[in-house]
Amino acid sequence: MPEIAIRTQKLTRRFGNLTAVDGIDLQVAAGQFFGFLGPNGAGKSTTIKMLTGLLAPTAGSMDLLGLDFAAHPVEVKRQIGVVPEGMGLLERLTGSEYLQFVGRMYGLDRTTTQRRANELLDFMQLADRPKTLIADYSHGMQKKLALAAAVIHGPRILFLDEPFEGVDALAAGALKALLGRMTERGTTIFLTSHVLEIVERLCSHVAIIHKGRLVAQGSLDELRAGISGEAGSKTTLEQVFLSIVGQDGTERPRLEELSWLM
Amino acid sequence: MADVVPSPIGILTQVRAVAGLRWRILRNGLRKEANRLDLLGLILVGVFSGLFVLGLCVVFFAGAYAVLSEGRFGWFGLLFWGIFLFWQLFPIFAAGFGPSFEFRSMLRFPLNLTAFYVIGLAYGLADFSAVASVCWLTSMTLGVAAARPAVLPAMLSVVALFLLLNVTLERLLGSWLERLLSRRRTRELFFALFILAMVSLNLIEPTMRHYGGLLRPLAQRVVPYFAWFPPSLAGRAIAAAAEAHFGWLALGSAGLLLYAAVFSVLLWRRFASQYRGEELSETAAPAPAAARALRQAEDSSDRLSALSPQVAAVVRKEFRYLTRNSFSFFTLIMPPVMVLIFGTMFAGKHPTSEHSVSPELLFPGIMAYLVLILMGPAYNCFAFEGRGIQTYFMAPLRFRDVFLGKNLMLLAVLGVETVLSLVMLAWLLGLPSLPVFLATMAAIVFAVIGQLSIANWSSVTFPRKLEFGQMRGQRQSGMAVLMAFAAQFVFGGVSAVVLFSGRWTGNRWLPAEAFSVLAVAAVGGYFASLDALSRVAEEKKEGLIEALCR
Numbered sequence: 001m002p003e004i005a006i007r008t009q010k011l012t013r014r015f016g017n018l019t020a021v022d023g024i025d026l027q028v029a030a031g032q033f034f035g036f037l038g039p040n041g042a043g044k045s046t047t048i049k050m051l052t053g054l055l056a057p058t059a060g061s062m063d064l065l066g067l068d069f070a071a072h073p074v075e076v077k078r079q080i081g082v083v084p085e086g087m088g089l090l091e092r093l094t095g096s097e098y099l100q101f102v103g104r105m106y107g108l109d110r111t112t113t114q115r116r117a118n119e120l121l122d123f124m125q126l127a128d129r130p131k132t133l134i135a136d137y138s139h140g141m142q143k144k145l146a147l148a149a150a151v152i153h154g155p156r157i158l159f160l161d162e163p164f165e166g167v168d169a170l171a172a173g174a175l176k177a178l179l180g181r182m183t184e185r186g187t188t189i190f191l192t193s194h195v196l197e198i199v200e201r202l203c204s205h206v207a208i209i210h211k212g213r214l215v216a217q218g219s220l221d222e223l224r225a226g227i228s229g230e231a232g233s234k235t236t237l238e239q240v241f242l243s244i245v246g247q248d249g250t251e252r253p254r255l256e257e258l259s260w261l262m
Numbered sequence: 263m264a265d266v267v268p269s270p271i272g273i274l275t276q277v278r279a280v281a282g283l284r285w286r287i288l289r290n291g292l293r294k295e296a297n298r299l300d301l302l303g304l305i306l307v308g309v310f311s312g313l314f315v316l317g318l319c320v321v322f323f324a325g326a327y328a329v330l331s332e333g334r335f336g337w338f339g340l341l342f343w344g345i346f347l348f349w350q351l352f353p354i355f356a357a358g359f360g361p362s363f364e365f366r367s368m369l370r371f372p373l374n375l376t377a378f379y380v381i382g383l384a385y386g387l388a389d390f391s392a393v394a395s396v397c398w399l400t401s402m403t404l405g406v407a408a409a410r411p412a413v414l415p416a417m418l419s420v421v422a423l424f425l426l427l428n429v430t431l432e433r434l435l436g437s438w439l440e441r442l443l444s445r446r447r448t449r450e451l452f453f454a455l456f457i458l459a460m461v462s463l464n465l466i467e468p469t470m471r472h473y474g475g476l477l478r479p480l481a482q483r484v485v486p487y488f489a490w491f492p493p494s495l496a497g498r499a500i501a502a503a504a505e506a507h508f509g510w511l512a513l514g515s516a517g518l519l520l521y522a523a524v525f526s527v528l529l530w531r532r533f534a535s536q537y538r539g540e541e542l543s544e545t546a547a548p549a550p551a552a553a554r555a556l557r558q559a560e561d562s563s564d565r566l567s568a569l570s571p572q573v574a575a576v577v578r579k580e581f582r583y584l585t586r587n588s589f590s591f592f593t594l595i596m597p598p599v600m601v602l603i604f605g606t607m608f609a610g611k612h613p614t615s616e617h618s619v620s621p622e623l624l625f626p627g628i629m630a631y632l633v634l635i636l637m638g639p640a641y642n643c644f645a646f647e648g649r650g651i652q653t654y655f656m657a658p659l660r661f662r663d664v665f666l667g668k669n670l671m672l673l674a675v676l677g678v679e680t681v682l683s684l685v686m687l688a689w690l691l692g693l694p695s696l697p698v699f700l701a702t703m704a705a706i707v708f709a710v711i712g713q714l715s716i717a718n719w720s721s722v723t724f725p726r727k728l729e730f731g732q733m734r735g736q737r738q739s740g741m742a743v744l745m746a747f748a749a750q751f752v753f754g755g756v757s758a759v760v761l762f763s764g765r766w767t768g769n770r771w772l773p774a775e776a777f778s779v780l781a782v783a784a785v786g787g788y789f790a791s792l793d794a795l796s797r798v799a800e801e802k803k804e805g806l807i808e809a810l811c812r
Contacts, residue, residue, distance in 0.1 A: 054655050055804060078658035086811055090579065090650030092586050097579075104575035105657040133586075149653075 005188035011060035022212035035203035081155030091135035106153035120148040139166040303740020326405030339497025416503030427522035576667020605690035640717035645728040661796040704777030712784035
């Protein structure tokens, strides 16, 4: 039985009358590269915010690495890294200053923080502009810095909200290699992305959330088999996704209505 | 292909659309529950501002009426000078209270340069200083109409020109200032010059005392040149109209028109730069210098090693933010400058009473001023975090560490400024007696530490994002301002009563003893509140993140 890195039970979040996340039961094994998918407004970011302590659940529980988040928030946070929606950078620091700030916030000593910050800046190809403020970084550079900050303390679980958005192909390749190495060494990666090809290439397991409810969860092969009815199917993740999310009778946009544009 | 091609629309339509947008932003902002409290603060500020404007409306009406009916036409220029100075200087000193809207974001729409210019100018008319000035000009016009109806047409044309040149000049000065302060080097130079100018003000009085006789003829030669400035021209034009000297009326009006044209050309050039996509942010410095800085940081010992890593990290971050934020830096520099000015003013004879002001009174008064000014930003201390606020909630720490780091930085600043002011006052006035000195020091501890708990609570309860380093388009949280006002009123009142209790009872040491007890209680209360405030921050984190991540 593999160690469970993330387990939620009946995790729920309501905003007034709207139930953004409706009693989901997630289970992610340690060392998995886990893709969390869903259409816009499905509840992905709300779930990630709850799992990383940025949002309190209305009901339900979350265990990360065997620790109840509500009872041990500081211990849990010490072992997770996050690239949140909007990246959460302090834009008036330089990249180096920000990494040092984050390292110290996670309790690393100053020498280790400095060394790791320099190594990460080198790896992310951000070292050549050490005096540039983050506010003056390009979107892709900010994304790389946010990822560097999320891993500086060597987290056991990494939460990534759209990590490759705005990152050039060269840097994306390096990041994917880094994330691959991290999972090989036992880090659990929880990733959301709208680019299904990326999820298909990187993730071994996937969960799909739709209108706040978990509608599918399992390995990619299990999901493909669930749709095509046979193991080893060549069904793509996009087909799986559209098949599951499109089953609820939601009216799809009709192109004919935009005749004035064509 | 699209069946309908968008046709060019008029500037007025676009101005209307932008006005509607601003109104909707304001209205939708107030629809949120938390912002209704903000509305309360806004209403109170609005009432006070309204009273101020209305009061001066009466003054300008009566002034214009009296000047015309009593035939003292030369005084008319003074009324215009008052409005001119207010219109141009107030926005610089009160830039933080404007509505939050990035005017340049309009550039994404298909505006031509003319439309961009007109919208920019229309924005200038929405500033408080402009609205107030227009009210006063209207009052003056009514005063003129009541006193001499025949002068009304001339008054209307002069006021129209005066209004145009003022709104143009105000936008021009604001735009230049913003550009000037956007670069570190010029910002530093600007502040150096500003401080120099402030300090130089102190030299006016002694210089006049020693060289007044020599300077008077010089001043008499210079003053006539002021007659060619816009307010004097406007005043002279109205005076000429009242005396039926239409040549002078035409000359004054032509002068105003010329000023308006020159300012318009300059403003057009500034807006054209913005229209073409001018970038105002800092530029990157060459890499080698930075590499050296990095190595230095690596080698240097940790001066904050006595603090926990988290608290030290927050203190360092606060220091960097402070030194990079021109607006905060400005509020930081002002108090010692003002202490220097007050100190110099009162070092000799009091201007009204002919007696020296005793350090026994002035010293506590100036220290109270210092606390008043420096504590203000603490009531919305997360204003500049932006999306970075999430870092605090993602990191494995108790929020008390964040409060501690921020409060320590504030205390360090306050400590440095207190010592600086102390040295200046000791040099200029001499120190007060030991009981008053000790009582003041203990009072500072009591008032500052006592306020910190309230300020921390206010910061997580009434947060409002402020754009870093910007002077224009920033508005503080209304409730945070009210909280600061109420807390400072209470602490100031208690401190004043305790200070004067020494005089009333005849026991000179009583205030020092009482403040020592209060200071100890404040420190104890502060540490006792930290954990409770951490829980409050956890409860309110969603609102805090939402307010700052916009």
